[in-house]
Amino acid sequence: MARSDTRYREAYNRILDYCSTLAVGTPLPAESALSEIAGVSRTVIRRCLARLDENGFIAWDGREKHLLAIPGKADRISLPDAHASPDDLERRFLDWVLRFDVPANTPLSVAELARNFDVPQHELKEFLAGLSRFGLVARRKQGGWMLLGFTREFAVELSDFRSVLELNAIGHVVDAPVDHPVWARLAQLRDEHIALKARIEHDFHAFSELDESFHEAINSVVRNRFVAEFQKVISLIFHYHYLWDKTHEKDRNEAAIDEHLAIINALEARDGAAARAAAQHHLRTSKTTLLSSLRAHDLA
Amino acid sequence: MARSDTRYREAYNRILDYCSTLAVGTPLPAESALSEIAGVSRTVIRRCLARLDENGFIAWDGREKHLLAIPGKADRISLPDAHASPDDLERRFLDWVLRFDVPANTPLSVAELARNFDVPQHELKEFLAGLSRFGLVARRKQGGWMLLGFTREFAVELSDFRSVLELNAIGHVVDAPVDHPVWARLAQLRDEHIALKARIEHDFHAFSELDESFHEAINSVVRNRFVAEFQKVISLIFHYHYLWDKTHEKDRNEAAIDEHLAIINALEARDGAAARAAAQHHLRTSKTTLLSSLRAHDLA
DNA sequence: TTCTATGTTTGAAATTATAAAAAACTCTTG
DNA sequence: CAAGAGTTTTTTATAATTTCAAACATAGAA
Structure with missing residues (x-):
């Protein structure tokens, strides 16, 4: 009924590894130095030293601590199964x-x-x-x-919010200097879009990933923690819905490729108004798709 | 060492109040009905009934429960001091x-x-x-x-984000129908701005509140949960900094009043471009003020 | 029976208690 | 007086415990 001692266990193994790099008889460094090495507090280090002493790997008496034996793999303590990443x-x-x-x-x-x-x-x-x-x-x-759920209202508000952020991003891209990495990325994306369009008949599923890359590239120009935080959620939700709404998927994706290309062209021409208009059009389509995928779910 | 029984105590008092509206001898309603009345689960109601029974206010035997005495104010149980609202x-x-x-x-x-x-x-x-x-x-x-702190970077990103949201809001206001409440609110705000400007020499502190009302009015047109959530934080931070940066406070506030009025005028003329430009100008000023207030703090 | 209200059980949420860890502080010794 | 060890205090992460909610079961009335 208390916090886990994973920290101590990991530290012990780390100190063990450190010891195995030393020769027998070497004095160990100070507690505070060891705590630096293991990245934990001195309290934990002292517990580790106590255990090392007990197990006969070191002789510990105040500041005197010598390595008595070189520990091997088998001497490490087991860690509780790490649970899934947060x-x-x-x-x-x-x-x-x-x-x-x-x-x-x-x-x-x-x-x-x-x-x-x-x-x-x-x-x-x-x-x-x-x-x-x-x-x-x-x-x-x-x-x-x-x-509260993924209601129609939520979807509308999310789409609208996305539009606000993305139109802003478009504005930033237009103003980006010529040596900004986004231009190289867009050129590359254009090629990928054209390539996918050529094999759209069989490979239309590949669009979802391309879509995500495209929007990420656009938004990457805006360096803003608030935007970035939202972007994560937004892209996830749109990504999934793109995947699941199967009606006219091929046609939809083919159309979206053209919309993306229109945006890229306008951006490369540094035509802010055209880019904005193209993006607005694309975002409207996206919103419609998202909403219709909700309706499809409701009927199912 | 467990959760508090505030819920039970509040429910008991509520049931007590309910009982005092009945006549002696009246049968009490079913447990589920009482749980509706008090807004708690049946479990809590049963605890309340047990206490009522114990204290002789009711006779309780299965479904038969009659009121034996009418409880008074003194019979309520005390509540732990409510701590500050979350x-x-x-x-x-x-x-x-x-x-x-x-x-x-x-x-x-x-x-x-x-x-x-x-x-x-x-x-x-x-x-x-x-x-x-x-x-x-x-x-x-x-x-x-x-x-992570209210660093310069944080302030810049916050200001930029605010601008994005607010310029979007301006666009919404321009498109708002004539019977939208925002127009009445803006007309009122204009009067208040003019009134404050007239007495600015002595009352320039009153601007901070007016500023908040103004921006809230603009943003209220956008019905979006994401925007609303951010607006709370943004307005708080700007509000405080407005209060604390004392340098040229009177002049700053007087200038801001004019900027607000310019925005209101452009909006009422339904001139989107002018409104946007006026808002952009005002937001830039705000950003500068925020940043300079940070510098002032750093030097202090 | 069927319906409704009560009795009972189960499971979860809120809050506290506590071991583990961190950090601050004091004491020794070169 | 440093630098490091010993000691104490404080804080965090987590389990234990109680209250509460809700599902389930049962019994009496229509």
Whole structure:
């Protein structure tokens, strides 16, 4: 009933590794030096030293600590199975919401989600607290959390917000200096778009990835932490919906390729007005696609 | 060492009040009906009934429960002092950061903050998790949290983001129908601006509040949860800095009043380009003010 | 029976308690 | 007096515990 000692265990193994680089009889460095090496506090180092002493690897008496034996692989202590990475949680959570089409106003059980996603409860709670800033979940008065859900309204507002951010990004690209990496990237993307268009009949599924790259390239010009944070969520949601709405997928993707190319052309011509117009057109199409994919889900 | 029973206590008092509206001998409604009345689960109601029974206010035997005596004010149970509202936490936290000019890269002690703000620790952690989405705080590898801080970069990015949102809002206002409430609000604000300008010599402090109202009015036209969420943080930060940067405060405010009036005029003339230009000018001034207030702090 | 209200069980959320870790502080010794 | 070891205090991460919600089961009335 307390915090885990993973930190100590990892530190012990790290110190063990360090010791095996020394010769028998060498004095070990000071506790504070060791704490630097292992990246933990002195408290942990002292626990490690105590264990090393106990196991006969060192002789420890105050400042005197000598290496008695060189530890091997077998002497390391076992670590509890590392659970799933927290960076991944957002992706997996949205994946779950979208893939299983979890309805709006579903109560979320922190305990259950933590089990399913294999993360500690408090980590999940923190994650939900973060998501609540995007208005996707909210606290309930009776306690617990609630998925506000991927409703039509949410989709509309998300699309609109995306448009605002992306039109702004377009403006930045037009003003980007000639040596800005975005130009090389756009040239490359143009080739990829043309190549995909040539083999669209069989390979239209490949568009989804290309779409993401394209929008990422545009938005990468805007260096802004707030924009970046939103972009992550936005691109995930659009990405999934692109994947799942199967109606006229080939035609849609082919049309989108042309829209992308129109934007690239206008940008390379440094024609801000044309680029903005092309982007506006493309974003409107995207919004329609997103909304119709919601309708398709509703009917299913 | 467990969750508080505030819910039960509040429910008990509410049921007590309900009972005092009945006559002695009346049968009480079903448990589920009572749970509706008090807004809690049946579990809590049963605890309340048990206490009512114990204290002799009702006779309870299965479905038979009659009122034996009418409870008075003195029979209510006391509630633990409600601690500060969580809605307020954000305002108080930012107030603390900005007012005391907490430097960037300050480690935040959850324990200490929770004490000072008089909220449970886990509430504070959730709050910080939410803030981390805005890039104002982040987790540390050694555990705990870190204030990334109100750096110059943060201010620049915040200002830029604000401009993007607000210019978008301006576009929405121009397109708003004549019967939209924003027009009445703007007309009113114009009067207030003119009135304040007339007495600016003595009352220039009053501008800060007017500034907030003005920007809120503009942004209220955009119905978007993402925008709204950011607006709260943005307006708080700008509000505080307006208050604290005392250099040329009167002149600055007087100039800002004119800038606001220019925007209002352009909007009422439905001149989108002029409104945008006026807003852009005003936002640039705001950004400069924000940045110079940071410099002033640095020197202090 | 069928419906409704109560009794019962189960599971989750909020809050506290506590081990582990960090950090601050004091004491020794070269 | 440094630099490092010993010690204490504080803080964080997590489990334990209680309260609460809700599902399930049962019994009495229509």
